[in-house]
Amino acid sequence: TQLLEQSPQFLSIQEGENLTVYCNSSSVFSSLQWYRQEPGEGPVLLVTVVTGGEVKKLKRLTFQFGDARKDSSLHITAAQPGDTGLYLCAGKGRSQGNLIFGKGTKLSVKP
Amino acid sequence: DTAVSQTPKYLVTQMGNDKSIKCEQNLGHDTMYWYKQDSKKFLKIMFSYNNKELIINETVPNRFSPKSPDKAHLNLHINSLELGDSAVYFCASSQRPATEAFFGQGTRLTVV
Numbered sequence: 001t002q003l004l005e006q007s008p009q010f011l012s013i014q015e016g017e018n019l020t021v022y023c024n025s026s027s028v029f030s031s032l033q034w035y036r037q038e039p040g041e042g043p044v045l046l047v048t049v050v051t052g053g054e055v056k057k058l059k060r061l062t063f064q065f066g067d068a069r070k071d072s073s074l075h076i077t078a079a080q081p082g083d084t085g086l087y088l089c090a091g092k093g094r095s096q097g098n099l100i101f102g103k104g105t106k107l108s109v110k111p
Numbered sequence: 112d113t114a115v116s117q118t119p120k121y122l123v124t125q126m127g128n129d130k131s132i133k134c135e136q137n138l139g140h141d142t143m144y145w146y147k148q149d150s151k152k153f154l155k156i157m158f159s160y161n162n163k164e165l166i167i168n169e170t171v172p173n174r175f176s177p178k179s180p181d182k183a184h185l186n187l188h189i190n191s192l193e194l195g196d197s198a199v200y201f202c203a204s205s206q207r208p209a210t211e212a213f214f215g216q217g218t219r220l221t222v223v
């Protein structure tokens with residue numbers, strides 16, 4: 001079974017701190033996606049990483065895809081309360097049409 | 112205009128009832144999905160349709176039946192609702208199977 005393991009499960013930090021969350025698998029993925037979900041809303045796509053070793057930046061968010069395409073990380077610099085949410089990674093499963101999700105990292109940034 | 116819209120947003124119903132959740136996307140996508148998010152926030156795929164054809168049917172009770180009248184719509188009908196069906200159900204769409212997905216706002220189903 002393909003699984004995406006995310007860590008940590010919960011993260012509570014103060015405004016201005018840096019943080020990194022991880023998405024790991026024993027399987028190779030052709031690409032990985034990162035989403036953020038806020039309470040009462042559906043997940044919203046942040047980025048897709050495709051090439052092993054790729055680094056993508058979205059303002060204060062930096063996404064990296066592992067060289068072997070089995071893992072990815074999301075680094076947030078100088079976190080703000082607006083970054084609070086559930087961060088999910090997702091990848092294409094073995095079955096056609098199966099977009100599988102990790103269990104997410106719940107981030108809370110306190111002012 | 113909302114890209115992926117699902118109704119209703121909240122649904123409270125008694126055990127044993129039958130209910131439907133509707134989903135529409137105006138993005139011109141070929142693929143649509145139903146996901147269930149449990150109390151621990153785990154998003155689990157239930158069904159995936161591509162061009163109105165069912166391509167994924169995960170281990171879901173037969174009481175759940177998706178229907179796709181056209182590429183823009185994917186409805187979910189649930190028979191004989193049980194307490195364990197309480198969850199948030201998300202509809203999503205993507206241009207092709209398992210590519211970047213756009214989600215609806217979710218339907219919070221509470222079975223009492």
